[in-house]
Amino acid sequence: MDITIPPGRVAGALTPPCSKSYAQRALAASLLADGESTLHNIEFCDDTRSALHCIRTLGAEVRQTGADTLSIRGGLAPRANRLQVGESGLAARLFTPIAALGREPMLIEGTGSLLRRPMHPMTEALRQLGAYARDNEGRLPVEVRGPLEGGELEIDGSLSSQFVTGLLLALPLAHRDTTLHVRHAVSKPYLAMTVSTAARFGVEISHNDLEEFFIEGGQRYRPAEFAIEGDWSAAAMMLAIGATAGEVRVETISSLSQQADTAVLTALVRSGAGLIDETKAVTAAQRPLRAFEFDATHCPDLFPALAVLASAAEGVSVIRGTSRLEHKECHRAEALREEYGRLGIEIDIDTEDIMRIHGGALHGGRVSSHGDHRIAMSLAAAALRADGPVTIEGAECVSKSYPLFFEELKRLRVR
Known part of the structure; x- marks a missing residue:
């Protein structure tokens, strides 16, 4: 699906979707809990639907008891020997070790770009922890069989924290x-x-600076009531829109959240954007922007929003952490360089893990989402200050994390 974004200004308030990172973790914990958990503020993007499918396949009973509320009776008792994780990288890395707790073989399958993303750190770790694991030349599909015994393990966390999250x-x-x-x-x-999240369900994981973890075996997850907080990845994009094309207030979020993408506030301040940080809302407003430096190594999902901000800033912004972008829905650094280049913005990527974005005027044109939800949103946000319409190919991919993105963008437009 192609969507054309005309230039224009925005003003208004919105509530972002729930954090799919928290939602998927809470769904997994609910599956493992003995009893009935209640999750509030659940919204159904593609990745959350994939996690829901996984917990049902693995034995959970799920009832929707309200517009955004789920009641989940846990219990790991697989109903099939195949687990379809869709295109969700987190679901693949989260539910593979959970499936390896059982004694029956389970084949984990995915779709789309996920089939190109690495799984070998997970399969190697599971083998060392006593389970059977076989992958497809380091990728999906993966077959696992437990039991998962535990022990002592060293794992390379440089590719993604998702491998560690699944094991934890x-x-x-x-x-x-x-x-x-x-x-x-x-x-x-x-x-x-x-x-x-594990602690909310009664499970203790001790750690030393999130680099060394001690996990006592034989614990039990307890059912919990959990309200999923708003998504800072979505909020970051909307705040970038406010900072470059008008003013946007994002509600039901807190800068005290543990979500990595709260770091966008630092970039907004460094760029000179107008910013109001309240208890449960943040507002970003357009001001003359200056180039900034930012390290996105621990928050790589911010790169597309940072590209929106940097492209509107005077000078050359420097963003570190580009190596984290290779194994996303696409090679995100190259996609940003290519598509922003079509709109007249120069982006350089060097071998020192650095992206340099030259701020300047944007031109209208035709661009591709590369099938990546965050690239599609970034290009739509940038298009608001172009000198003509921007048509985005494959724009439907935003359903992976923010199905209502284009509707919200249209609603914010100043008539």
Whole structure:
């Protein structure tokens, strides 16, 4: 589906969708809990639907008891020997070790760009922890069979924190205690989210600076009532829109959240954007913007929003952490360079893990989403200050994380 975004200004308030990172973790914990958990503020983007499908396949009973409320009776009792994770990288890395808790073989399958993303750190870790694991030359499909025993393991965390998150949620149910040493840990805020979510369900995970974890085996997840907070990844994009094309107030979010993408506030301040940080809302307003420096190593999902901000700033902005972008829905750094280039914005990527974005005028044109939800949103946001309409090919991919993005963008437009 192609969508054309005309230039224009925005003003208004919105509520972002729920954090799919928290939602998927809470769904997994609810599956593992003995009893009935209640999750509030659940919204159904593609990735959350994939996680829901996974927990049902693995034995959970799920009832929707309100517009955004789910009642989940846990219990790991697989109903099939195939687990379809869709195109969700987190679901693949989250439910593979959970599936390895059982004694029956389980084949984990995915779709689309996920089939190109690496799984070998997970399969290697599961083998060392006593389970059977076989992958397809390091990628999906993956077959696993338990039991997951536990033990001591060193894992490379440089590719993604998702591999560690999956192990952290599964290993409390292993037979033995586990000590997990994570080399080159990235996206530490996401690991903190995992530890805090497990704690909400009565499971303790001890750690040393989120690089060394001690997980006692034989624990039990307890049912919980959990309200999923608003998504800072979506909020970051909307705040970038406010900072470059008018004024946007994002409600039901807090800068005290553990979500990694709260770091966008630092970039907004450094760029000179107008910013109001309230208890449960943040407003960004357009001001003359200046180039800024930012390290996105631990929050790589911010790159597309930062590109919106930097393209509107005077000078050359420097963003570190481009190596984190290779194994996303596309090679996100190259996609940003190529598509912003079509709109007249120069982006350089060097071998030192750095992206340099030259701020300037944007031109109208035709661009591709590369099938990546965050690239599509970034290009739509930037298009608001172009000198003509921008047509985005494959814009429907926003359903992966923010199905109502284009509707919200249209509603914010100043008539």
